[in-house]
Amino acid sequence: MFKRLLPLLLGGACATLQADPQPSAARLHELAAEPFWLALGHYQRDRLGGWRSHVDDGGFFLAERGERDPAAELAATLVALYRDPALADRHPQCRFPARTRWLRERLALDDLPQPQCREYTDWYADIAPHSTVLVFPAAYLNSPSSMFGHTLLRIDPPGIDSQGSPLLSYALNFGAYIEGSDNSILYAWKGLMGGYPGLFALLPYREKLAEYSRLENRDLWEYRLNLSAEETGRMVEHVWELRQIQFDYYFFDENCSYRLLELLEIARPGLELTDRFPLTAIPADTVRAVEQAGLIERSAYRPSREKELLARADPLSRPERDWTRRLAGDSTALDAAAFQALPAERRALVQDAAYRLIRYRKNGEERDDTSARDSYRLLQAINRAPPPRLAVERPVPPENGHQSRTWQLALGSREDRSFAEYGLRMAYHDLADNLDGFPLGAQIEIAQLKLRQYEGDHWQLQRLDVANIRSLTPRSTLLSPLSWQVGGGLERVVGKGRHDDEQLVGHLNGGVGATWHLADDLLGFALATARLERNGDFAAFLSPAAGFDAGLLWRNRLGNLGLEARADYFHNGEVRRELSLVQQWEIAGNLGLRLAARREFSQQGAPASELSLQLRWYHY
DSSP: OOHHHHHHHTTTTTTEEEEOSSOHHHHHHHTSSSSHHHHHHEEEEHHHHSSSEOOOOOGGGTTTTTTTTTHHHHHHHHTTTTTOGGGGGGGGHHHHHHHHHHHHHHTTTTTTOOOOOOOHHHHHHHOOOOEEEEEEOOOOOTGGTTTTTOEEEEOOOOTTTTTTOOGEEEEEEEEEEOOOOOHHHHHHHHHHTEEEEEEEEEEEEEHHHIIIIIOOOOOOOEEEEEEHHHHHHHHHHHHHHHTTTOOOOOSSSSHHHHHHHHHHHSSSSSSSGGGGGSSOOOOOHHHHHHHHTTTTEEEEOOOOOHHHHHHTTTTTTTTHHHHHHHHOOOGGGOOOHHHSSSSSHHHHHHHHHHHHHHHHHTSSOOOOOHHHHHHHHHHHHHHSOOOOOHHHHHHOGGGOOOSSSSEEEEEEEEEEEEEEEEEEEEEEEESSSOOOSSTTTTTEEEEEHHHHHHHEEEEEEEEEEEEEEEEOOOOOSSOOOOOOEEEEEEEEEEEEEETTEEEEEEEEEEEEEEEEEEEETTEEEEEEEEEEEOTTSSSSSSSEEEEEEEEEEOOOOSSEEEEEEEEETTTTTTTEEEEEEEEEEEEEETTEEEEEEEEEEEETTTEEEEEEEEEEEEEO
């Protein structure tokens, strides 16, 4: 096909091509196979052979089958570069500056026409790309699209370290484009199935900074990359080519992090970062890949507004926290005699905490006169008596946490039967996993499979989790977040099934409640729960239940210990209860040993006890 098209494609160019008037078919095929050209077209090997571009937008290609034929796209581009320069901003050279520069260099095209690309030139000059920072907003459980975190690039102009501010930089972001307001379930489903188009956007960094660290209360990690000004400029050149160009967006692989890795491969050809992520691209794993590639020069941590508030309130006594809440609700309390009687240094801390509490509460809300008046009065008091500089403890960086995929091997017994259990979790972290780089009380498990082999070579599917998410955020005198959990899939429960006392059931469950700090590194939680179950032992097709889930989570010298009691009370009279204990020993960052014990009670069968010792290997 290409050989038949080549004479036609070259015919329009041979009159003006001087440096290489008729590049041979072999030469063009050689260029089309180079990694940089493949990166410019976002090509990857198709599973059935040949090539396929990740770009899902016909406007990106000049050849009829350019999305599947890199050589045809290269030949079509070469012809297009010699079009009438009067096309100006509509000229292919203006539309594809990265392609133009590369072909000019590789084929010594010194005679190319010179169209006036004013729109591109002004855009590039406004950005003034000089250096690059990888930005990682940490995981945010209350947003389905942000549960695993996010990555974006900050494009800095010259002199940013010595005389500029990152607020003047630009943020380069890739995300799903959503029209309307889909609910969370539809959003998650369409995100998994590629139901949203993905687009690149370049916008002022201050807007992204406000969105992530303020509106969503997310910590930010900024990683200065060692890309040169030339490499950063090469990447920005290509971003111009991707304006309004659509990609299919998938939460777990072709997502924000994967697309940014493609851009880094254009900035520095030969990195091959995307080759490490054939199945999933979890943002923390992609940050780790960038670090392992030697791209990170240094890092900086920006705590969220919530972290800053909690750090300021931490040294306050209970009466001082009461004053903080009172001042945040009515700033006239600044003049109260009891408040003025506090030592000056303590008043300074309380005033600052009260101001931060107001700003935290007003996140995402419209400005109102009352809060504006209280904020102004508190700022005046803070200016008269400034508090000490706030110091927020820097947590373990996310790239130092365990990797996202987990392989599991367990030996154990259930009553008088021994078993071996083999498991795989695609992502990401549970309450007992190695904690470095993760917050205590946060759990996100996606696609977990467990197969069990009993004595006598009897195999059974023990569980298959689609998702299991828990957010156990502790309450305080200043903040009162809800704790919640949701999960669904297949699991074994006590019953009258064919395999002794266990029945495989489908379920969907959720719960809401509260978590408290009982001591340093000790959380207590209690949630009211609801469950919907498909159980062959029940007469109804679907059986609802209400119940509770309560327990303790303790960070100790070995690792994490969880003690939990839960119960489900079904509408048909069945009562199912369970006590469980889990202790993880953190052998290494990506290796853990877990002891688990549980006791189950059910009216469907006799009580059952289970004990297991599990080796967990975290490996992408």
